[in-house]
Amino acid sequence: MGPGTVRTESGMTLLEVMVSTGIMVFCLAGMLLTYSNFIVATDISRAFTLANGAAQKEIERLRITPFSNITNSTFIVPEMSGFNGTAGVTVEDTEYSYLKYVLVRIWFRINNRQIGSSAQSPVEVATYIGNFT
Amino acid sequence: MNKKGSVLVFGLIVVLVLSILSSSYLAKVINQGLQTRRYADSTQALWLAEAGIHEARDNNLFYGSLGPDDLGRGSYEVEIGQIGMSNYYYVVSTGTVGSVSRTVEAVVSTRDVDPTKFKYGLESTVDIDFKGSAQVYGENTPLPIPAKTRDPEYYLPNSTFSFADLFCFTTAEIKAISTVYTGSWPSGDISGINWVIAPSSNFNGNVTGSGILIVEGDLRVTGTIDFDGIIYVIGELRMAGTANIQGSVLAESAATVDTTLTGTCDIEHSYEKIASALDIIKYRSPQIVSWKELPEG
Numbered sequence: 204m205g206p207g208t209v210r211t212e213s214g215m216t217l218l219e220v221m222v223s224t225g226i227m228v229f230c231l232a233g234m235l236l237t238y239s240n241f242i243v244a245t246d247i248s249r250a251f252t253l254a255n256g257a258a259q260k261e262i263e264r265l266r267i268t269p270f271s272n273i274t275n276s277t278f279i280v281p282e283m284s285g286f287n288g289t290a291g292v293t294v295e296d297t298e299y300s301y302l303k304y305v306l307v308r309i310w311f312r313i314n315n316r317q318i319g320s321s322a323q324s325p326v327e328v329a330t331y332i333g334n335f336t
Numbered sequence: 337m338n339k340k341g342s343v344l345v346f347g348l349i350v351v352l353v354l355s356i357l358s359s360s361y362l363a364k365v366i367n368q369g370l371q372t373r374r375y376a377d378s379t380q381a382l383w384l385a386e387a388g389i390h391e392a393r394d395n396n397l398f399y400g401s402l403g404p405d406d407l408g409r410g411s412y413e414v415e416i417g418q419i420g421m422s423n424y425y426y427v428v429s430t431g432t433v434g435s436v437s438r439t440v441e442a443v444v445s446t447r448d449v450d451p452t453k454f455k456y457g458l459e460s461t462v463d464i465d466f467k468g469s470a471q472v473y474g475e476n477t478p479l480p481i482p483a484k485t486r487d488p489e490y491y492l493p494n495s496t497f498s499f500a501d502l503f504c505f506t507t508a509e510i511k512a513i514s515t516v517y518t519g520s521w522p523s524g525d526i527s528g529i530n531w532v533i534a535p536s537s538n539f540n541g542n543v544t545g546s547g548i549l550i551v552e553g554d555l556r557v558t559g560t561i562d563f564d565g566i567i568y569v570i571g572e573l574r575m576a577g578t579a580n581i582q583g584s585v586l587a588e589s590a591a592t593v594d595t596t597l598t599g600t601c602d603i604e605h606s607y608e609k610i611a612s613a614l615d616i617i618k619y620r621s622p623q624i625v626s627w628k629e630l631p632e633g
Contacts, residue, residue, distance in 0.1 A: 223344040230351040234358055244365045248372045255376050262383060301394040306408065326376060329408025330383035333394035334512075334621075 246313050250286045254309040254326040257282060261290055261307045262328055270334040273303055277321070286311040291321045301334040377436040380409055382629075384431025385440045388414040392427045393444055393622055409433050423448060424625070439630040444622040447504035449614040454502065454566065457490040457605030460573065460587040460595035464493040470575070470597035474605035490605045493595070497586065499568070505617060507570075510550065513620050526563075529616055534571065548613050557599075564606075565613030575601045583609035 257280045265273050273294055280288035288311040295304040308327040310319030319325055387407055391397075392414050403413035410433035418425050423446045430439040457472045458464060466472075466486050473481050474490040500506050514531035521537075522530060526545035534553025539561075546564040554572040561567075561579045566586070572595075573587035579601040587595045597603075 219344060223347045226344075227347045227351065230354070234354055237358055237362070241361055241365050244369060248365075248368045251372045251376065255372075255379050259379055259383075299391070299394065302391060304407075327408065328380050328383050329387070331387035331390040331394075331407075333390040 243314055247318075250283065250288075250311055250313055250318070251326060253283050253286070254280070254288060254311060255328075257288065257290060258307045258309050258326060258328040261292065262305065262330060262332075265292070265305055265307075266332055270301075270303070270332075273305065273332060280309060280311075283309075283311055286313060289321075297331065302331050303333075305330055305332050374436060377410075377433040378438060381431040381433045381436050381438040382440070384408065384410050384412040384433065385429040385438050386431070388412040388429030388431065389427050389440060389442050389624075389627075392416050392429070393442070393624065398425050398446075398619065398622075404432075419443070425622070428630070437632065439632075441628055441630055442624050443626040445625050446618050446622045447620075449504050449618045451607050451611040451614055454584040454586075454607075454610045456492045456495075456584060457581075457603040458585045458587075458595070458597070459492045459495045459497065460589065461495060461497070462493065462587070462589050462592060463594040464491055465594040465596045467596065467598035468600070470599065470601035470603075472597075472603045472605070475607075490603075497588070499570075499588065502568075502586070503614075503617065505621075507550075509621065510548075510617070513617070514548075514550065540577070546609070546613065547616050564609045566610060575599060577601075579603070582606045583613060 275294050276292045278290055280290050282288070288309060291308045291310075293306040293308070297304050306327060306329045308319065308321065308324045310317070310321065310324045310326075312318065384407055388402060392402060397416055398418065399416055401413065401415045404411040405413070410431060412429055412431045414427060414429045416425060416427050425444050425446075427442045427444060428439065429442075430437055457474055469484055471481075471483070471485045472491045473485045473487045476489060477485060477487045503510060510529065511531050514529040517530065517532040519533060519535045521535065521539045521541050522532060522543055523541040524543065526543050526547075526549060528545075528547045530547070530549050532549070532551045532553075534551050534555060538556040538558045540559040542560045544562040548565055549563060549567045551567070551569045551571065553570070554574075555569045556572070556574040556576070557579060558577045560577055561581065563581050563583070565583045567581065567583070569585075569587045569589070571587075572589050572591050572593050573585070574596045576596075576599045578599060581603045583606055585603055589595065
């Protein structure tokens with residue numbers, strides 16, 4: 204800068220740039236973390252929807268199964284293969300000889316997190332199935 | 337041009353825009369989660385309502401209400417009533433899980449059993465041979481009824497009839513709701529619906545009772561039968577013992593051997609006893625003829 208030249212304050216100090224960058228990195232990191240959680244949440248929703256559909260489908264299948272063939276079972280849910288989905292059917296006699304209590308329970312895994320088990324699950328459908336005879 | 341602090345301002349604007357986008361996405365994800373939960377509750381509520389329909393239908397409940405009864409993660413309650421004076425009944429069942437309720441209405445009908453289809457005290461698909469002091473009569477038979485009365489108004493040989501038409505149930509359906517005796521004759525009280533797969537031996541025991549007795553195979557009676565209701569034999573019928581029957585006896589025989597009544601065999605045709613017997617099956621296994629889900633509220 205030569206003599207007579209007026210020195211201006213235009214531009215940024217190193218400190219300004221570092222603070223700005225720091226804030227942005229911090230915010231973006233938080234957002235990335237949030238987005239990854241969003242993706243997991245979306246996966247969970249999808250898995251729950253699939254599990255509900257599978258439980259409903261199994262109940263429908265049992266309704267057209269001969270009454271005496273409605274028994275306990277456990278099987279892999281094909282449409283939930285990506286979630287290691289498993290279905291358990293629990294059948295109990297009722298006080299009425301022509302009526303069975305049927306509980307279909309689905310359990311699965313999302314990102315190494317186990318949702319439900321054969322003993323309890325957030326996705327279960329209970330109903331009575333009667334003998335159509 | 338003064339650019340002092342523009343990076344910070346620009347950065348904050350970017351962060352603000354991203355925050356707004358994130359917020360809307362967050363709202364979407366939260367809403368999606370709630371919808372998923374509601375869908376699960378709604379599915380369970382529907383099946384609870386179905387459970388109520390099944391409980392009412394399969395236990396022959398035609399009046400009044402059920403519940404609320406807990407089942408699974410929720411409960412259900414049912415209202416049942418007759419539609420006019422018909423054999424149709426409505427069943428309205430509501431399943432509830434949390435704040436979600438679903439209601440279904442089914443119309444069920446009982447079997448249209450008709451006692452007047454049993455017109456005779458004794459009806460057979462083959463010839464009927466009366467011997468001894470066997471007698472058949474009914475309410476129109478003039479009193480006093482003399483011994484060996486064989487009123488032709490109350491017996492019909494060489495008839496054609498169908499099990500399903502008479503009972504409005506198939507043989508398999510009736511068998512499924514019967515007490516089944518396989519290869520042995522019952523004894524004592526046999527009230528209700530009884531299905532006997534006849535052994536090769538004669539029946540020489542002693543039974544009393546009322547209702548419906550179906551014999552699959554030949555029935556050759558040398559014992560004692562005291563029965564009110566309907567006896568239906570899918571085979572050869574020979575009565576040589578002591579029989580006192582009020583109602584109707586039918587023999588559906590593929591053989592050419594006559595239906596034979598001998599010994600002390602007294603058959604009185606009675607619509608009252610026939611109707612009482614049919615009442616036992618009339619309300620069994622009603623059929624769902626319509627089903628619809630009712631809107632909320």
